[in-house]
Amino acid sequence: xxPTITAFADSxxxxxxxxxxxxxxxxxxxxGQPSEVxxxxxxxxxxxxxxxxxxxxxxxxxxxxxxxxFESGAIVLHIAGRHRGLLPEDARARSRAIxxxxxxxxxxxxxxxxxxxxxxxxxDEPWFAARLTMLxxxxxxxxxxxxxxxxxxxxxxxxxxxxxxxxATVLARLEGSGLLGEYPxxxxxxxxxxxxxxxxxxxxxxxxxxxxxxxxxxxxEN
Amino acid sequence: xxPTITAFADSxxxxxxxxxxxxxxxxxxxxGQPSEVxxxxxxxxxxxxxxxxxxxxxxxxxxxxxxxxFESGAIVLHIAGRHRGLLPEDARARSRAIxxxxxxxxxxxxxxxxxxxxxxxxxDEPWFAARLTMLxxxxxxxxxxxxxxxxxxxxxxxxxxxxxxxxATVLARLEGSGLLGEYPxxxxxxxxxxxxxxxxxxxxxxxxxxxxxxxxxxxxEN
Numbered sequence: 001x002x003p004t005i006t007a008f009a010d011s012x013x014x015x016x017x018x019x020x021x022x023x024x025x026x027x028x029x030x031x032g033q034p035s036e037v038x039x040x041x042x043x044x045x046x047x048x049x050x051x052x053x054x055x056x057x058x059x060x061x062x063x064x065x066x067x068x069x070f071e072s073g074a075i076v077l078h079i080a081g082r083h084r085g086l087l088p089e090d091a092r093a094r095s096r097a098i099x100x101x102x103x104x105x106x107x108x109x110x111x112x113x114x115x116x117x118x119x120x121x122x123x124d125e126p127w128f129a130a131r132l133t134m135l136x137x138x139x140x141x142x143x144x145x146x147x148x149x150x151x152x153x154x155x156x157x158x159x160x161x162x163x164x165x166x167x168a169t170v171l172a173r174l175e176g177s178g179l180l181g182e183y184p185x186x187x188x189x190x191x192x193x194x195x196x197x198x199x200x201x202x203x204x205x206x207x208x209x210x211x212x213x214x215x216x217x218x219x220x221e222n
Numbered sequence: 223x224x225p226t227i228t229a230f231a232d233s234x235x236x237x238x239x240x241x242x243x244x245x246x247x248x249x250x251x252x253x254g255q256p257s258e259v260x261x262x263x264x265x266x267x268x269x270x271x272x273x274x275x276x277x278x279x280x281x282x283x284x285x286x287x288x289x290x291x292f293e294s295g296a297i298v299l300h301i302a303g304r305h306r307g308l309l310p311e312d313a314r315a316r317s318r319a320i321x322x323x324x325x326x327x328x329x330x331x332x333x334x335x336x337x338x339x340x341x342x343x344x345x346d347e348p349w350f351a352a353r354l355t356m357l358x359x360x361x362x363x364x365x366x367x368x369x370x371x372x373x374x375x376x377x378x379x380x381x382x383x384x385x386x387x388x389x390a391t392v393l394a395r396l397e398g399s400g401l402l403g404e405y406p407x408x409x410x411x412x413x414x415x416x417x418x419x420x421x422x423x424x425x426x427x428x429x430x431x432x433x434x435x436x437x438x439x440x441x442x443e444n
Binding site: 051055056057058066067068069070071072073074077078081092095096098099101102103105106107109110113114121122125126127130131134142145146148149 | 273277278279280288289290291292293294295296299300303314317318320321323324325327328329331332335336343347348349352353356364367368370371
């Protein structure tokens with residue numbers, strides 16, 4: 001049975017592939033698993049029908065026969081556990097790759113999301129400049145540590161894994177901040193990740209959703 | 223071979239069990255796996271020897287023959303994968319429990335940590351009161367969603383799992399904020415989790431570290 005995932009009908013990033021469905025789309029492309037995508041409006045996200053699938057009213061979700069999952073990290077791990085290509089076969093290398101999945105989502109992502117939130121929610125507050133300096137410092141600390149660990153390696157621990165996939169999607173959120181450019185090996189790492197054919201296919205699929213939503217809103221633009 | 227974990231020699235929470243080694247100690251007690259604990263000073267945390275184990279210079283780490291892990295979530299998952307008692311045997315229920323692990327660390331914890339950080343780093347800033355109101359709102363949103371999903375159930379999805387273990391350690395960080403008391407079923411859930419004998423043993427072990435560190439600093443206090 002083909003699994004169904006959910007994504008924004010109208011992504012706030014204007015097709016840049018920064019929403020969390022991208023992680024699942026990319027993982028599915030890496031392992032060659034087809035899926036259906038169900039698009040949700042912001043109203044539908046918060047409605048009881050979706051809350052029954054996702055207690056926090058977010059995307060993505062995962063539905064397959066008899067199983068509903070939420071949390072992009074858990075869905076990627078679920079996919080990685082059922083197909084080859086996203087986690088090493090060796091048990092120890094597999095545990096290490098899973099470390100990087102958690103590191104991406106629990107150590108590197110929080111200050112990056114916090115910085116993004118501040119630029120949206122606190123932009124007009126009198127404290128914004130001072131807060132941004134503080135937040136940039138927290139992001140730089142994690143980027144510096146990650147950059148030192150990555151060094152000249154291609155991926156974080158041996159072959160490309162679900163840990164690299166999640167880390168790349170986290171770093172992608174820094175686009176436009178100028179911060180990633182201060183760490184050339186991390187900027188190159190992100191480019192390398194995005195050059196993967198599976199990423200390209202996933203990106204194109206979510207960009208097609210953006211084009212359709214733009215066309216629906218303003219047919220003259222197309 | 224007995225695994226070795228790391229913890230703070232001198233925990234900033236004064237023995238309340240809020241540091242992330244508590245997750246690993248608790249998980250080990252749930253499955254009955256003995257371990258060694260290596261205590262680190264703040265200087266040792268940031269030193270190259272520890273950075274070689276943990277790129278972000280944090281605790282806990284996990285060392286067993288031929289394997290070094292970091293990230294408390296990944297370590298708990300590693301333990302859960304090798305012993306019975308922290309994840310269901312059924313594959314679907316197992317994937318759902320892992321959802322709750324990621325939800326605890328990637329959706330519920332970030333606003334709670336952000337609030338804690340603000341109360342430490344921004345307490346004297348002119349914007350603190352306005353920020354705290356905003357942060358309390360973000361925490362309440364997640365607690366409200368979690369509370370609605372938990373309802374009258376004992377645990378988040380069937381039997382106690384590593385998802386509940388991580389969620390309880392996340393909610394514990396709200397102690398003293400007054401926020402958890404607004405959601406009686408979550409407050410009761412945390413109490414239920416902490417009443418588990420495995421939690422009690424883990425708590426006692428980390429509290430003994432605090433008592434020893436206090437005694438070393440000021441023998442007259444004991």
